[in-house]
Amino acid sequence: MSVRMLISALIFLVLCECMMLEAQLQVGFYDNSCSMAEFIVRQEVTNAFFRNKGVAAGLVRMHFHDCFVRGCDGSVLIDSTATNSAEKDSPANNPSLRGFEVIDSAKARLESVCEGVVSCADIVAFAARDSVVITGGLGYEVPAGRRDGRISLASETRSLPPPTLDVDQLTQNFRSMGLTQEEMVTLSGAHTIGRSHCLAFRNRLYSFNSTTSQDPSLDRSYAAQLKQQCPEGSTDASLVVPMNPVTPAITDEYYYTDILANRGLFTSDQTLLTDPTTAIQVLQNARFPFLWKSKFASAMAKMGQIGVLTGTAGEIRANCRVINT
Template sequence: MGLGRHTRMSTLTALLWILMILVLNAFHLKAHLQVGFYDQSCGLAELIVKDEVRKGLMKDVGFAAGLIRMHFHDCFIRGCDGSVLIDSTALNIAEKDSSINNPSLRGFEIIDNAKARIEAICKGVVSCADILALAARDSVQMVGGFCYDVPTGRKDGRVSLAVETFANLPPPTADVNQLTQIFANKGLTQEEMVTLSGAHTIGRSHCTSFNYRLYNFSTENGQDPTLDAAYATQLKQQCPQGSTNASLVVPMDPISPFVLDSGYYMNILFNRGLFSSDQALSKDSTTAIQVNQNARNPCLWRSKFASAMVKLGQVGVLTGNAGEIRANCRVIN
């Protein structure tokens, strides 16, 4: 009986050691994501990314919105693994060519340029996923005037499937419950959802993403009654009914389309949210409070946005032995 008790104790001890090792391994993988990860291995990496973002925005400031949006769309599909950067092949349609992403995502060449320069001095060291996260941060700084530290150390994924975008990215028609659940699936709170939605204050949208609110909203009223009438008239002039021009675009925020500010929330308060998913934030009592707070306290929103972007950048990351460092962001090794 003593031997049996000893055996059971030994088994329990072994199980505890295994559990401890698993916990330590999980902590170790998480610890790989840290601010200044490349300080010793490629000290110029972050400066190169910032320089390429600066040059890109000098050509077209709209690339800032494209890079922030690209980072968001990357993280919501398989985590922040750079999979949105992978090109399609004859055998596979990649994320970037999903109807949700193409042609709305912009700035791929900025990532390519940064990657090429970094590879020239630090071959096989800096991941495409990290370059994208840094480029989004630099875009925020250049058009929003505020900055935050980006923990790095991500690895690149090897899979990119267009079909996965439809179930993971929020559509412009989503209501608050749907938005909350989609963000919760990625470990983000409802408040973080409202905060990150503020990125819609910059960039542009294709008319096809919202024209149903102008002409085909319901059988009783062709126009969405929650949309400000004067704003609807303006949008109709920019997006004529029956137009087959798929390239027609309008600014997300007509007041300050190239400045990352809290204007998005002011627009919602005045029923000028471009997407119904934007305006929906004013209809829920909890999110409406947050909309009001962000509209009236821009400094608070900027602080929350920075924190939410850092958390977004940690969704489903690959670290340690997982993933790879792509030599070319468009192609798996």
């Protein structure tokens, strides 16, 4: 190899290494540029939680729905315009997503002390972690450095898994995002907090299939309770029930305990018992809650790195709801 070729090869390797470093997220990314970033987000989440405990589940769900559409780029925060229907207004997100005002408050404070520094995508990731912790889950480090996407299309929310999927479909959906089947079962445990609109599972109560109206895998007493909360024929789209009736605001193992008792609210919850491998994981998570919490923290950190924009890609939005002009 000639000297010129060797130098060219070395330059190429250095450039590749720099690109790889640029593409990596980093724990403590704002230590020098905005040292109060994570503290401010945590304060806003805490204040919102004490006003309404349900907001924590909303922020965890928001992070999930952001990452599964175009990656964790804050695109779920963008408002629709006269010429574009954004992600947040798709049937998959509206009216189920909540907590946008928490992100707005955190962003406003951060812009006042560190203008143009902290991305909306990172705020969402921090807020989800803080929501897990404040509801009793384990804390985890959030590598930051995400930048904000400039595209948000309601039509792209088809990549979000609906509550009607079976275990094979769920496994494939998560694998398409780079997550394993075990991580799918682990992350499904986020349903231990929060609520669901009746419309998301009404078919299991009244129109399961052509031969039976009620899903036979659903515990009968639980089904009767749900029918009282979600009357047949009701057109009230605001009717909601807790995902986990016992501890709806605590990140705990009762989601898996409910599944073992045939009290999983969604088809996509109860289906975890239909596969031997996922059924064993459900049993383990129910019996060893600290192990599940540890796996959940790791899986959340991994999910938060799906399709991120870094370096010079994207932008740092001044207003999380609006693309910079």
